[in-house]
Amino acid sequence: MIKKKINIYDVAKALDVSISTVSRALNNNPKISADTTRKVKQMAEKLGFQKNALASGLMTNKTKTIGVIVPQINREFFAQTVRSIEDTAFEMGYSVMICQSHDSYLKEQANINTLMSSRVDGIIVSLALETTDLKHFEKAIDADIPVVFFDRVGLELPNTTKIMVDNFSSAHKATSHLIQQGYKHIGYIGGPLMRQIFEERLGGYKQALIDHNMPIDDSIIEKTDLTQQDCYRAAKSILHASNPPDAILCANHLTSVNTIFYAMSINRIIPNDVAVVGFSENPIAELMIPSLTAVRQPCYEMGKLAMQKLVEEIDFDQEMNNFIHSTIVLDTKLDVRASSNGSFAANN
Amino acid sequence: MIKKKINIYDVAKALDVSISTVSRALNNNPKISADTTRKVKQMAEKLGFQKNALASGLMTNKTKTIGVIVPQINREFFAQTVRSIEDTAFEMGYSVMICQSHDSYLKEQANINTLMSSRVDGIIVSLALETTDLKHFEKAIDADIPVVFFDRVGLELPNTTKIMVDNFSSAHKATSHLIQQGYKHIGYIGGPLMRQIFEERLGGYKQALIDHNMPIDDSIIEKTDLTQQDCYRAAKSILHASNPPDAILCANHLTSVNTIFYAMSINRIIPNDVAVVGFSENPIAELMIPSLTAVRQPCYEMGKLAMQKLVEEIDFDQEMNNFIHSTIVLDTKLDVRASSNGSFAANN
DNA sequence: TTAAATTCTGCAAGCGCTTGCCTATTCTTA
DNA sequence: TAAGAATAGGCAAGCGCTTGCAGAATTTAA
Numbered sequence: 001m002i003k004k005k006i007n008i009y010d011v012a013k014a015l016d017v018s019i020s021t022v023s024r025a026l027n028n029n030p031k032i033s034a035d036t037t038r039k040v041k042q043m044a045e046k047l048g049f050q051k052n053a054l055a056s057g058l059m060t061n062k063t064k065t066i067g068v069i070v071p072q073i074n075r076e077f078f079a080q081t082v083r084s085i086e087d088t089a090f091e092m093g094y095s096v097m098i099c100q101s102h103d104s105y106l107k108e109q110a111n112i113n114t115l116m117s118s119r120v121d122g123i124i125v126s127l128a129l130e131t132t133d134l135k136h137f138e139k140a141i142d143a144d145i146p147v148v149f150f151d152r153v154g155l156e157l158p159n160t161t162k163i164m165v166d167n168f169s170s171a172h173k174a175t176s177h178l179i180q181q182g183y184k185h186i187g188y189i190g191g192p193l194m195r196q197i198f199e200e201r202l203g204g205y206k207q208a209l210i211d212h213n214m215p216i217d218d219s220i221i222e223k224t225d226l227t228q229q230d231c232y233r234a235a236k237s238i239l240h241a242s243n244p245p246d247a248i249l250c251a252n253h254l255t256s257v258n259t260i261f262y263a264m265s266i267n268r269i270i271p272n273d274v275a276v277v278g279f280s281e282n283p284i285a286e287l288m289i290p291s292l293t294a295v296r297q298p299c300y301e302m303g304k305l306a307m308q309k310l311v312e313e314i315d316f317d318q319e320m321n322n323f324i325h326s327t328i329v330l331d332t333k334l335d336v337r338a339s340s341n342g343s344f345a346a347n348n
Numbered sequence: 349m350i351k352k353k354i355n356i357y358d359v360a361k362a363l364d365v366s367i368s369t370v371s372r373a374l375n376n377n378p379k380i381s382a383d384t385t386r387k388v389k390q391m392a393e394k395l396g397f398q399k400n401a402l403a404s405g406l407m408t409n410k411t412k413t414i415g416v417i418v419p420q421i422n423r424e425f426f427a428q429t430v431r432s433i434e435d436t437a438f439e440m441g442y443s444v445m446i447c448q449s450h451d452s453y454l455k456e457q458a459n460i461n462t463l464m465s466s467r468v469d470g471i472i473v474s475l476a477l478e479t480t481d482l483k484h485f486e487k488a489i490d491a492d493i494p495v496v497f498f499d500r501v502g503l504e505l506p507n508t509t510k511i512m513v514d515n516f517s518s519a520h521k522a523t524s525h526l527i528q529q530g531y532k533h534i535g536y537i538g539g540p541l542m543r544q545i546f547e548e549r550l551g552g553y554k555q556a557l558i559d560h561n562m563p564i565d566d567s568i569i570e571k572t573d574l575t576q577q578d579c580y581r582a583a584k585s586i587l588h589a590s591n592p593p594d595a596i597l598c599a600n601h602l603t604s605v606n607t608i609f610y611a612m613s614i615n616r617i618i619p620n621d622v623a624v625v626g627f628s629e630n631p632i633a634e635l636m637i638p639s640l641t642a643v644r645q646p647c648y649e650m651g652k653l654a655m656q657k658l659v660e661e662i663d664f665d666q667e668m669n670n671f672i673h674s675t676i677v678l679d680t681k682l683d684v685r686a687s688s689n690g691s692f693a694a695n696n
Numbered sequence: 697t698t699a700a701a702t703t704c705t706g707c708a709a710g711c712g713c714t715t716g717c718c719t720a721t722t723c724t725t726a
Numbered sequence: 727t728a729a730g731a732a733t734a735g736g737c738a739a740g741c742g743c744t745t746g747c748a749g750a751a752t753t754t755a756a
Contacts, residue, residue: 005491007712018736023714033734048487053465054405055712058741063402065445065466074431079422086421086448090455095462097413098446100434107438114443117401118413139396143353257635282632287605289637355742366706371744381704403742406711 007052011044026051057119065095066310067115069125071103076253076282077299078126081150084303085124092311094121101128103226112136116143122310127152129192129226146313150306151297152195153327161309162327163302167197170295170332171204171249172211174277177293178247179212181340183275187220187245189234189255198223201251201279220245224255231255235262239274247275247340253282256292260339275340291337298330305330355400359392374399405467413443414658415463417473419451424601424630425647426474429498432651433472440659442469449476451574460484464491470658475500477540477574494661498654499645500543501675509657510675511650515545518643518680519552519597520559522625525641526595527560529688531623535568535593537582537603546571549599549627568593572603579603583610587622595623595688601630604640608687623688639685646678653678 008022015022017036025032025040032040043049057063068085070078082098089096097120099111108128115123116139123140125147134154137147141159150163178186188205191198202221209216219241222234235258238248250256256278260270268274270290278285278294285292305328313325356370363370365384372380373388380388391397405411416433418426430446437444445466447459456476463471464487471488473495482502485495489507501510526534536553539546550569557564567589570582583606586596598604604626608618616622618638626633626642633640653676661673 021735050464052712054402054467057402059714074427079427083422095445097443098434116398119402284632288635400742407744
């Protein structure tokens with residue numbers, strides 16, 4: 001006993017008007033009188049009519065759905081940005097389809113195909129670690145689906161909007177903070193350089209050293225692939241260097257946590273023996289002991305902006321104008337906590 | 349210069365066959381010879397054809413898309429379950445649309461409407477706190493869209509599959525653990541009883557006391573609405589009771605964190621002065637100091653099972669059979685850590 | 697060699713909606 | 727009161743795909 005889904009024909013019949021009238025009334029077309037519109041909506045409600053978005057989308061070429069591709073949704077940064085995207089999308093009348101790339105190039109391509117088949121109106125993405133060529137995104141753009149990058153952006157793609165934080169100056173700021181705290185031999189643990197953001201963070205770190213006339217020591221600079229094992233390996237390696245650092249800047253949450261834990265496991269006191277500064281939005285940073293000094297990105301703003309910019313492009317697009325794609329760089333905050341502060345500040 | 353999207357007509361023309369042949373070949377219809385099928389697929393690939401899921405869905409009444417409604421995606425438990433759902437969905441060829449109810453009844457209703465308009469093939473949901481009546485889900489079920497509940501389930505709805513943990517025995521287990529550790533006066537901070545799971549947890553807590561011949565003291569039993577402020581209020585209230593507890597069972601992550609922090613802020617030593625056991629999947633439980641003893645739910649399994657069961661129902665449905673809806677109850681783990689262990693166990 | 701069975705492909709209807717164009721009705725204005 | 731201008735609503739095509747039915751081509755049996 002499958003209940004027949006009711007469609008505009010049913011409500012047209014019930015009111016003895018044409019389906020055009022129903023369709024127009026439901027879409028608030030001004031051609032239809034206020035009176036008729038009201039009646040139609042009332043009847044639609046009464047019959048439990050629910051517009052078939054597929055049929056509607058087929059005609060209009062708009063689905064009011066956008067796609068989001070992130071490496072993994074259950075990481076704090078992405079959970080927060082995705083939440084913000086969904087909230088903003090909802091306000092603007094859009095639904096969102098979530099895909100995870102798991103940092104795999106192949107999966108990311110598959111995600112794009114899925115989203116394109118679903119005829120999403122636009123795509124928001126933070127790149128997979130593995131991704132180097134951006135052909136799949138070009139395909140989307142060619143098909144007239146705007147793409148907005150955030151966080152891990154595809155700088156090579158001109159026809160896209162990018163939302164990012166100032167990674168260079170964030171790292172510079174964090175490093176300078178360590179220098180001001182009196183640390184003399186500052187190491188760095190980062191991510192793969194093929195992702196722009198990690199290159200910039202490394203650059204900011206180095207520039208801060210240069211600006212303070214401190215030497216750059218490659219033996220205390222580590223790169224990781226951001227996996228648990230490799231972060232652990234890097235922490236171990238850097239702390240057992242022939243001339244180990246008295247402070248370490250870590251380029252993401254996982255590296256900082258691993259560094260702190262490894263340091264504690266070999267009985268180094270933080271921040272006395274070694275200070276740690278990370279990049280993290282995880283509330284854990286505040287709660288762990290020692291609490292973690294960290295660069296905090298504006299997740300909420302990033303997600304919101306990404307969604308807003310995307311919709312701007314979707315709407316603009318309709319008018320076939322040439323759109324000026326922007327690159328928006330947001331500021332970060334450095335939350336100073338115990339992991340970089342203890343032995344130097346009196347008030348701790 | 350908008351590139352025309354190519355459709356099956358284009359590939360039909362390129363091959364000088366009919367669109368039926370193309371459609372069938374693309375869908376691996378056995379009526380089409382292997383040779384033709386190969387040629388069609390090849391040409392489709394070459395032309396960059398991408399099936400229009402809208403048109404296809406219009407005909408077949410299947411979208412290969414499911415909807416997920418959770419209170420908030422950026423809470424650890426939901427981030428993990430949603431991740432698991434998306435992973436499983438991807439493997440099974442489904443896309444997922446994410447909606448957040450923000451624990452609001454109205455928003456949850458709006459979410460259902462959106463998902464029904466999008467003609468999702470099924471819905472997975474964990475109920476909003478506010479939700480009491482389940483009309484909106486009945487609407488979906490009437491429209492032949494299967495609904496699977498997880499975590500916060502709608503027990504009143506017979507025609508649905510439910511995936512949950514054994515909340516009663518989890519709370520019982522946690523409380524018994526505290527009793528075994530030697531605590532004599534155990535309090536409880538929970539969530540709204542209108543959500544079944546919190547009623548069950550309270551029940552398990554009480555039963556454990558009864559089973560050990562301990563009195564139930566309502567003055568150290570608190571209910572919260574799970575907001576930060578109210579969790580704080582409850583923690584404060586319980587710790588300032590005329591006869592304050594020497595141990596507290598907290599029914600979710602936020603309540604436990606607040607309880608620990610408030611206790612520490614008034615200089616209670618944990619677990620000596622007061623022990624705390626929570627419900628949490630947050631990695632923070634392990635990293636905070638004191639680390640938190642907590643009931644851990646199998647997020648990954650829950651998400652995976654929910655998706656699998658949903659697809660079973662979607663497929664079954666097609667054959668118009670009567671489906672036996674199951675209620676699956678999973679086990680939890682009690683991770684014993686410092687917050688309940690310190691002063692009683694020698695090995696800590 | 698011919699009829700029947702089998703295999704492959706095409707025709708055309710239709711999924712539920714939107715929308716350009718046209719007609720009928722009502723309102724202005726002189 | 728007549729005629730042009732609004733205004734409201736209907737007709738029908740078509741979005742890109744699937745699929746029941748029928749027909750053509752090929753194979754098999756007699």
